[in-house]
Amino acid sequence: MARFLARSALDEVLARLARSYHLHWPGKLRGKTGYIPWQAGQESMLDHNPDATVKELFLPRTEVLMEFDDGQEKTSRPLAVFGVRPCDARAVHLLDRVFVEQPPVDGPYQERRQGALFIGMACPQPQMTCFCSTVGGGPFDTVGLDVLLTPVDEGWVAEAASTAGEEYLEQEAWPEATKEQQAQARAEKDQARAVAEEVELEGLAKKLEASFEAPVWERLHEKCLGCAVCTYYCPTCHCFDVTDTDKARLRTWDSCMFPLFTLHTSGHNPRLSGKERMRQRVMHKFCYFPLRLEDHACVGCGRCIELCPVNLDIRQVLAELGGCL
Amino acid sequence: MSNPYVPKSARIEEIITETAVNDVKTFRMVFTESEDRESFRYEPGQFAELSLPGVGEAPISITSSPTQEGYLEFSIKKAGKLTTALHHAEVGQEVGIRGPYGNVFPVDSLEGKDLQFIAGGIGLAPLRSLFNYCIDPKNRQRFGSIVMIYGARSPGDLVFKWELEKWAEAEDLALYVTVDRGDEQWDGRVGFVPAILMDVSPSPNNAVAITCGPPIMIKFVIQSLEELGFTPEQIVTTLEMRMKCGIGKCGRCNIGSQYVCLDGPVFTYAQLKEMPQEY
Amino acid sequence: MVQEQLRKEAARLLREGEVDVFIGYARGSLPAQSTVVFARSSEDAQELVFDPTCHPNLAVYLPRFKKERVGVVVKACDARALVELIRERQVDPDKVLAIGVECPGVIDRDRWEEGMSLDDGEWKEALAVACEHCRLPAVDLFHCWLGEKKVAVEEADAQVSSSPIDEDSEERYRWFSAEMEKCIRCYACRQACPACYCPECFTDRSHPDWVSPVHEPPEAMLFHLVRTLHLAGRCTDCGACARACPQNINLLALHRRMEAEAVRRFGYLSGQDPDAPSLLGSFSKDDSDDFIK
Numbered sequence: 048m049a050r051f052l053a054r055s056a057l058d059e060v061l062a063r064l065a066r067s068y069h070l071h072w073p074g075k076l077r078g079k080t081g082y083i084p085w086q087a088g089q090e091s092m093l094d095h096n097p098d099a100t101v102k103e104l105f106l107p108r109t110e111v112l113m114e115f116d117d118g119q120e121k122t123s124r125p126l127a128v129f130g131v132r133p134c135d136a137r138a139v140h141l142l143d144r145v146f147v148e149q150p151p152v153d154g155p156y157q158e159r160r161q162g163a164l165f166i167g168m169a170c171p172q173p174q175m176t177c178f179c180s181t182v183g184g185g186p187f188d189t190v191g192l193d194v195l196l197t198p199v200d201e202g203w204v205a206e207a208a209s210t211a212g213e214e215y216l217e218q219e220a221w222p223e224a225t226k227e228q229q230a231q232a233r234a235e236k237d238q239a240r241a242v243a244e245e246v247e248l249e250g251l252a253k254k255l256e257a258s259f260e261a262p263v264w265e266r267l268h269e270k271c272l273g274c275a276v277c278t279y280y281c282p283t284c285h286c287f288d289v290t291d292t293d294k295a296r297l298r299t300w301d302s303c304m305f306p307l308f309t310l311h312t313s314g315h316n317p318r319l320s321g322k323e324r325m326r327q328r329v330m331h332k333f334c335y336f337p338l339r340l341e342d343h344a345c346v347g348c349g350r351c352i353e354l355c356p357v358n359l360d361i362r363q364v365l366a367e368l369g370g371c372l
Numbered sequence: 373m374s375n376p377y378v379p380k381s382a383r384i385e386e387i388i389t390e391t392a393v394n395d396v397k398t399f400r401m402v403f404t405e406s407e408d409r410e411s412f413r414y415e416p417g418q419f420a421e422l423s424l425p426g427v428g429e430a431p432i433s434i435t436s437s438p439t440q441e442g443y444l445e446f447s448i449k450k451a452g453k454l455t456t457a458l459h460h461a462e463v464g465q466e467v468g469i470r471g472p473y474g475n476v477f478p479v480d481s482l483e484g485k486d487l488q489f490i491a492g493g494i495g496l497a498p499l500r501s502l503f504n505y506c507i508d509p510k511n512r513q514r515f516g517s518i519v520m521i522y523g524a525r526s527p528g529d530l531v532f533k534w535e536l537e538k539w540a541e542a543e544d545l546a547l548y549v550t551v552d553r554g555d556e557q558w559d560g561r562v563g564f565v566p567a568i569l570m571d572v573s574p575s576p577n578n579a580v581a582i583t584c585g586p587p588i589m590i591k592f593v594i595q596s597l598e599e600l601g602f603t604p605e606q607i608v609t610t611l612e613m614r615m616k617c618g619i620g621k622c623g624r625c626n627i628g629s630q631y632v633c634l635d636g637p638v639f640t641y642a643q644l645k646e647m648p649q650e651y
Numbered sequence: 652m653v654q655e656q657l658r659k660e661a662a663r664l665l666r667e668g669e670v671d672v673f674i675g676y677a678r679g680s681l682p683a684q685s686t687v688v689f690a691r692s693s694e695d696a697q698e699l700v701f702d703p704t705c706h707p708n709l710a711v712y713l714p715r716f717k718k719e720r721v722g723v724v725v726k727a728c729d730a731r732a733l734v735e736l737i738r739e740r741q742v743d744p745d746k747v748l749a750i751g752v753e754c755p756g757v758i759d760r761d762r763w764e765e766g767m768s769l770d771d772g773e774w775k776e777a778l779a780v781a782c783e784h785c786r787l788p789a790v791d792l793f794h795c796w797l798g799e800k801k802v803a804v805e806e807a808d809a810q811v812s813s814s815p816i817d818e819d820s821e822e823r824y825r826w827f828s829a830e831m832e833k834c835i836r837c838y839a840c841r842q843a844c845p846a847c848y849c850p851e852c853f854t855d856r857s858h859p860d861w862v863s864p865v866h867e868p869p870e871a872m873l874f875h876l877v878r879t880l881h882l883a884g885r886c887t888d889c890g891a892c893a894r895a896c897p898q899n900i901n902l903l904a905l906h907r908r909m910e911a912e913a914v915r916r917f918g919y920l921s922g923q924d925p926d927a928p929s930l931l932g933s934f935s936k937d938d939s940d941d942f943i944k
Contacts, residue, residue, distance in 0.1 A: 077833045078899050098897075108835070108866035112377040115425040145621055153621055154375030175681060259628070259648040270687035272711065274839035276897050286623035288864050289377070289616045291428045296377065299864040301616075301624070302837075307855045308624055309614050312452035315587070317613070317627075317650045335629040356843050356895035357707050358679035358686035452858050 049232070050216055051224040053202040060219065061085055061129060068127030068164060071104060073097045082128055093130040093168055094198075096348065100282035101128055101135040105142065105159045110298045112155055112289065125162035133188040133195075134179045134348040136165050138282030140191030144340045145285060155298070164211060167192035168203075171235045176349025178362055181246050184346050186239045197232040199224075204232035246365045248333070248343060255334035255368065259326075267364055268325035270357045275302035277351035277359075278328065283344045303327045329364060376619055379423055379468030380408040384461055385443060392528030396494055397459055398435065398447045401467060412472065414438055416479065416502035417610060417638045420471030421618045422446065422454065424461075430454040431615040433637070434472065435497040437504035439511070444469070447497040447531060473618040474637050477502045477582065477608065486516040488574045490593050492565050492585025493524050496531055498610045498637075499584050507545055519574060523550040523565040523589075527558045548572060566592040569600075576601040582608045594641055604642035611637045611651055627651050653752055653797045654701045660750060660795060661722060662693035670722035670748055674712055676705040683763040683777070687712070699724070703774050706757040708732055708891035710845040714741040721747050722794075726754040727787045728889035731922025732845035734792060735885055738925045741848055753798025756782035761899050780903055781890025792925075816904045827872070833898040834871035836864075840902055841878060843895035846885045853877060879905045884913050884930025887922035916941075 052060060064070045065085055073092040074083035080092060081099030104126055139160075146156040170177075170186035179185055189195050193212030196203035204224045207213040224232070278284040279300060286308070288301040301308055304324050310316045318324050336344035345361070352360050386400040403409045414420075414434055423429040430452065436445035450459045461467070479502070487506060491499045506515050520539065524530045530549065539547045550561040550568045561568060565585065574581070581602055583593050590609060597607055613625040613632040625632040628648045630639075639647075661673045677688035677698040685704040689712075690696045701724065709723050710732040725733060733749060736742040762777035815826045838854070841847040854862045854874055863870050879886075886906045893902045913919040916939040919930045 077829075079833075079897075109864075113375065149620060151376045151619055152374070153619075155377070256628070266689075269689050270712075272839070272842035272895070274842035274895065275837040276839045276895075279835050279837045280897065285621070287616065287621070289429055289622070290860075290864055291423075291426050292863070292865065293426050296423070296425070296429070297865060298377075299866060301622070301864065303623070305838075305855065306851075307857060310855075310857065311612065311614050312455070312858070323650065330628075331623070331626070335626060338629040352680065354897040356839055356891075358681065358684045360680040360686070363680065453860070 049224040049229050050205045050219075050221040051199075051202055051228050052196065052205050052221050056202070056221070057091070058087065060221075062087060063219075064127050064129065064164075064166075067124060069124045070127045070129060071101075072129040082131070085129065096132045096134070096170070096174070098280070098350070100138065100280065100348070100350070101131050102138060102142065102282045102285070104128065105139060105156060105163070106146075106285055106287070106298075106300075108300050110155060111295045112298050114295045116294070125164070126159060127164040127166070129166045130168045130196075131165050131192070132170055132348070133167055133186060133190070133192065134170075134177075134184055134346040135282050136167050136191035137179075137184045137188060137346045138191075138348070139165070141283050141336075141340075141342060141344055141346070142285055144342070149340070164194075164215060165192045166194045166196065166212075166215075167208070169195055169197040169235070169239075171198065171239050173239070174349060174353075176352040177347060178246070178349060179347035181248065181362075182343045182345045182347045183248075187236045197235055199228050199231040199235070204228050246362060247369050248365070251365070251369060252334045252337035255330060256338065258368070259330075263367065264322055264326050267329075267367060268322045271321055271325045271359055272357060273304055273321045273324065274356065275304045276354050276356065277361075278302040278304055280350040280354055282346060282348055282350070283332070303331065329361075329368070333365065333368075376470070377617070379421065379429075379470040380405070380412065382408075382444070382467050382469045384463050384465050384467060387461075387463055388534070390447060390531040390533070395450045395459075396447060396531050397450075398445055398532070399458065399461075399467075400436075400443050400445050401469065402443045403469070404466070409442065412444070412469075414444075414472035415476035416505045417477040417498065418472040418474045419498075419618070419637065420444070420446075420469050420473065422458070423468035423470075424454060424457050425468070427457045428454045429468075429616070431473070431618055431633070433498040433501070433610070435500045437501045437508065439505055439508040447494065447500075449494050471618065473633055475635060477610075477638050479505070482506070482580055483514045484516060484578070486574070486577075486579040487518045488579055488581040489518070489520040489522075490565060490569060490581060490583040490585070491520070491522045492589040492593075493529060494531060495583075495585030495589070496522055499582060500532060500535075502582065507539075507542065512544060516578065518545040519548070519572065520545065521548045521550070521565060521568050521572060523552065523563075523568065523585075525552045527551050527555055527560075546572075564592070565589055566596040569593060569596045573600060576603070576606060580606050580608060584610050604645055605640055607641035609639060609641065609644070611639060613637075613651060654699065656797045657701055657724060657750060657752065658696050658699045660797075661690060661699055661724075662696035664722045664748060665690060665696055666693040669720070671719040672716070673699075673722035673724075674709050675699040675724040676701060676707075676709075679704065682765070683758050683760050683767075701752055702769055703755060703758045703778075704769070705754075706759070706779060706891070706894050707843065708845055708889045710736060710742075711843060711891070713747060713845070714848045716746070719746070723747060723749055725749045725751055725793075726757070727751075727785050728754075728781065728887065728891075729845075730787065730792055731887035732889055734922045734925045735846060735887055736848075738927070738929065739885075744925070748794040749792060751793040751796040753796075754782075754785075756785070757894075759894055779890050779894055781888055781893065784888060784907075816908050828868055830900050830904075831868040831871040831875065833900050834868075834875070835866070835898060836871060836874060837897065839895040839897060840892035840900075843891045844882075845889070845891070846882055846887070847878070875902070875905060879909050882906060883909050884917075884919055884921055886910060 070085040071082040072085050080097040146153040189208035192208040195206050195208050207216050286301045287298045309318045332344040381404040382401040385402050388398040390396040419431050419433045421429045422432050432446045435447045448455050554562045581597050615625045616622040618633045620631050620634040664670045673690040676685040679686040688698050708729045710729045737744050756778045758777045759779040767773050815822045
């Protein structure tokens with residue numbers, strides 16, 4: 048049953064959520080935007096897909112894997128994210144494949160992930176950089192979500208997307224959405240701009256596998272500066288480093304764009320130049336990940352396109368790879 | 373919640389200095405807890421993540437054989453941060469071990485075959501696990517002839533000299549030790565491993581070659597093996613890659629869609645030929 | 652106009668074999684963002700554009716080409732960087748043909764708002780900070796020049812109004828800490844910088860690991876301070892680092908402060924003359940020594 052969450056009831060709903068969850072929602076973060084801990088009275092930025100991805104909540108930039116002095120078990124409330132976009136939710140679903148579904152289970156990740164509630168915000172007005180539909184998602188996609196909210200007059204139509212979502216809506220007991228509200232939500236969905244680019248992903252993984260040595264890579268990587276903007280802003284990139292401090296063993300984000308990423312202690316580096324590193328990034332997303340885990344490791348959020356200093360647009364890279372191989 | 377990154381605690385029982393230049397040491401380690409001694413079941417070819425708190429972790433192949441019960445051995449070249457710290461360690465020091473990780477040498481498919489081991493330098497370490505497994509009296513009759521060709525740059529670079537002597541005396545195997553350059557005391561073979569391989573000239577019939585060593589040696593050994601008639605399926609090697617997690621999460625040891633920590637480190641040459649040349 | 656001339660000359664250079672590759676800007680996939688093209692034929696040269704979206708400094712690509720003859724389009728700021736690359740022997744001046752273009756200033760993507768027009772000066776609202784402070788190299792560096800040579804020249808030690816970098820230390824440290832807290836160490840600043848051509852940056856070493864990958868402000872501070880010091884007398888204030896930064900860190904405040912010190916103490920201005928001695932590599936008995944106490 049579709050329910051209606053009135054804008055006027057939002058503060059109450061969020062306050063209730065924050066009692067049982069460590070609640071996050073889109074907000075301002077050091078001059079940019081990200082998923083920040085909710086506090087009463089904060090300015091709502093629910094119409095905005097944050098610059099920083101939701102990945103950071105489950106795979107923080109720096110995370111303690113183990114403490115050397117055997118610190119006490121932390122007990123914490125599960126995470127809830129209010130207003131997460133379908134692309135970011137789908138990304139976490141993809142991270143689950145690596146960290147939870149592919150054995151062994153990654154304990155520290157699972158600890159954050161377990162019991163997390165995702166209340167998603169549909170995306171009726173995708174940006175110029177969006178291409179979620181191309182990679183199997185969509186502005187109203189519910190993969191990875193527990194509840195999907197669709198903006199209508201005075202509030203949102205809420206639909207459960209998982210058992211946890213059903214339970215949450217049951218417990219909240221918001222009024223049933225009226226026929227008009229439901230019709231408006233449906234209309235929003237139908238009129239949402241198709242965000243599919245002219246990129247054919249069917250069979251791309253196999254094609255890419257055969258194209259490792261293709262000359263097209265010489266050209267494709269040429270403008271790449273070799274920074275890690277694309278990987279650090281990617282909601283699915285999950286490569287990490289493990290290092291020690293005096294007190295703990297830590298997991299920190301790492302990037303395949305850095306030469307150090309694959310540098311052997313002997314000095315040998317299997318990915319010596321920018322060409323190999325940029326190829327690795329594209330291949331991991333559209334070939335290796337699909338071959339191992341049967342989905343593209345890209346959700347089409349467009350952050351890499353928006354932030355690349357030289358406008359190396361992954362859509363054009365894919366189009367070229369699709370056509371050139 | 374179980375945390376795969378938390379290592380089991382072990383103690384260094386013995387340290388053997390392997391090379392004259394003092395850059396390879398073999399560490400014999402024993403788990404502190406008896407339940408860990410029981411539960412750590414490994415097979416030849418696998419590796420473990422060794423760690424020292426505050427220093428870091430590194431993946432190291434297990435050089436002991438599962439037939440040697442009660443302890444683990446790791447032969448470690450002093451190269452990076454952790455291995456340097458381990459070289460400064462003393463008997464009794466605690467070390468973290470997690471694993472075993474990676475795939476294993478295809479022991480079952482080696483049964484009934486003639487085994488040709490070819491190792492160079494510290495590359496003997498991962499092969500030694502399988503070698504000792506195969507020549508163990510409990511297993512020896514499962515395999516045909518067993519030959520080991522082992523070479524190093526100089527006599528001082530040979531590792532496991534203490535064991536080479538034992539192997540040389542054994543009757544049910546053939547051992548060829550060679551060095552690229554001899555010295556005054558050296559009265560053994562002098563010559564590159566691939567050349568010795570051609571001299572020994574093992575028959576490819578019902579045989580498997582298992583090789584590990586510096587990349588350049590492996591390259592020429594494979595050429596020689598192919599010349600001798602070994603097919604890519606009959607050549608097995610084990611790879612080295614920069615790794616962090618060891619469990620297929622951190623995303624750096626892949627070669628194409630294969631993760632060296634999950635699908636390797638043991639690969640046949642036939643498999644390697646199907647993979648991108650990025651190792 | 653400039654764009655037409657540029658396409659024509661680049662096409663000629665490629666057609667007549669005067670250069671093997673021509674590096675320029677092409678239309679990007681977003682309104683405020685050009686992209687980079689490596690033209691290898693006169694047909695490729697038809698992709699070239701020049702407008703305020705052409706903000707990357709193309710000199711960054713030049714050290715990659717050791718053998719080929721390279722044509723490149725340079726704004727005044729890129730030309731200053733080229734001067735430094737020639738001086739530091741990273742670029743062979745005989746193998747580079749630089750086409751200078753009159754530049755009205757470039758857009759800072761973070762100041763850009765959707766719908767701003769490029770034609771009627773509306774975009775000037777989004778003018779990059781570095782452009783307020785433009786100057787042209789004094790030497791005859793260019794193969795040719797397109798447009799007029801009118802470039803605003805301001806004092807190089809102009810203060811950066813938006814940062815308290817010159818104020819008392821406590822306030823300055825607060826400001827610096829806040830800026831460094833933003834840094835995610837993606838190294839876009841370093842990668843976009845023509846002067847950051849070291850084959851191995853000190854951050855790319857694991858043994859010893861000078862900088863830890865831990866996401867903490869002191870690690871970011873270490874990186875940015877070392878980079879700033881390493882750019883002393885070499886940074887040409889093109890602002891490419893700040894425009895590449897996805898976190899809007901005020902990098903120019905750091906680099907300009909260093910530049911101002913060079914001017915104040917040694918009367919030294921980078922990016923003017925490839926034959927001038929380098930700041931750190933030269934000594935004069937008249938040099939100020941007031942830092943030695």
